[in-house]
Amino acid sequence: MSIDTQITGDQILRVGPVNPAVAAILADEFQTAILPAADERDAWLAENGADIRVAVCSGKIGIDTELMKKLPNLEAIINFGVGYDATDVSQATERNIPLSNTPDVLTDCVADTALGLYLDTLRGLSSAERFVRAGTWASGQNFRLATRASGRKVGILGLGRIGQAIADRLEGFGCEIHYHSRNQKDGVAYQYHGSAAELAEATEVLIVAAAGGPESAGLVNAEVIKAVGPNGFIINIARGSVIDEPALVKALQEGHIAGAGLDVFAKEPQVPAELLELENVVLLPHLGSGTVETRADMTELTINNLRSYLKDRTLVTPIS
Incomplete structure (x- = not known):
C-alpha cells in the first residue's frame, strides 16, 4: 500500500485497556477506533476488521492469533511495553507486519x-x-x-x-x-x-x-x-x-x-x-517499570512509533 495513502483514525484500532495517557492521545489526536468488549467483538470485527491497518495494544493484551486473523489488512502493531509475548509474532512475521515496543526507557x-x-x-x-x-x-x-x-x-x-x-x-x-x-x-x-x-x-x-x-x-x-x-x-x-x-x-x-x-x-x-x-x-503486583517517569517515557515512545508509521511507514523502535 502506498505511503501516500493516508491512514485515518477509523483505520487505527486500540486493543484492550492501555495506559491512560496513551488512550487520551489516541482519542484526542487520532480519534482511533476501540475494539469492543467480548460480547460485541465478533460482530464488530466482521463489519470493520478489514478496514483496520494499524493496531495499538499493551504488552499484556497484545494482538493474539485469532484477532490478527480477523484483521486481514493489518500493516503494523504498536506495542506499549518492552514485552510482546501476548502478540502472535510468528503470524505477524509471516504477514510482514512490523511490530514496535518500548525498550530502554524502562x-x-x-x-x-x-x-x-x-x-x-x-x-x-x-x-x-x-x-x-x-x-x-x-x-x-x-x-x-x-x-x-x-x-x-x-x-x-x-x-x-x-x-x-x-x-x-x-x-x-x-x-x-x-x-x-x-x-x-x-x-x-x-x-x-x-x-x-x-x-x-x-x-x-x-x-x-x-x-x-x-x-x-x-x-x-x-x-x-x-x-x-x-x-x-x-x-x-x-x-x-x-x-x-x-x-x-x-x-x-x-x-x-x-x-x-x-x-x-x-x-x-x-x-x-x-x-x-x-x-x-x-x-509484587507486576510493578517493575511502574513509575511516573517511565510511564511518561513509554507513552512518548509509543505515540512516536505511531506518528512515524503514519508519516513514512517506519517505526522508531521496531522488533528486529
Whole structure:
C-alpha cells in the first residue's frame, strides 16, 4: 500500500485497556477506533476488521492469533511495553507486519525493582515490617535472622539491557556476577554458564531477566529450581511464564529453596494461594517499570512509533 495513502483514525484500532495517557492521545489526536468488549467483538470485527491497518495494544493484551486473523489488512502493531509475548509474532512475521515496543526507557526502573526485590527477599524487609505492624516486636519477640545481601554469587538469567543494568547495581554490593543467555556476550567479564541449571548450581541467587515468549516458557523448570538449592533464592522480574510456577510453589513449601521475590506470575493478576501463606516470599503486583517517569517515557515512545508509521511507514523502535 502506498505511503501516500493516508491512514485515518477509523483505520487505527486500540486493543484492550492501555495506559491512560496513551488512550487520551489516541482519542484526542487520532480519534482511533476501540475494539469492543467480548460480547460485541465478533460482530464488530466482521463489519470493520478489514478496514483496520494499524493496531495499538499493551504488552499484556497484545494482538493474539485469532484477532490478527480477523484483521486481514493489518500493516503494523504498536506495542506499549518492552514485552510482546501476548502478540502472535510468528503470524505477524509471516504477514510482514512490523511490530514496535518500548525498550530502554524502562530499563532502569525495572532494574531498580529487581534490586529492591533482591534486598527484600534476602533480608526479609517486608516480613519484618509486618512483624512490627502486628505488634509482635512490641510483645518482646525478636525478628528472625535474615541472609546477607552483599558479596553474594548472583546468577542473571538473560543478560540483555535489563539484565546488565541489574548486574551494574549488584556490583555496587560487591556481588560476583554470573550469567546465562542464549549466546555468550562479547566483551563481558562475568562468568558464562551454558545452561540455566548450570547457572543456578554455581550461584546463590538466581535473578530471572529473560525475555518472555514461547522460547523461554518454562525455562526455569524443576531441575533448575532444584539446582538453586535449599540456601538459594529466586528473583523474577521477567515474565511469569519463564518459571514453572507449580514447581516453584512446591520447592518453596518443602524448603528446597530458601525464598523467592516475584513481580510476575503465570496467570496475572491471580497469584497462587499457597504463595500468599509463605513469609519467605515477596510478592509484587507486576510493578517493575511502574513509575511516573517511565510511564511518561513509554507513552512518548509509543505515540512516536505511531506518528512515524503514519508519516513514512517506519517505526522508531521496531522488533528486529
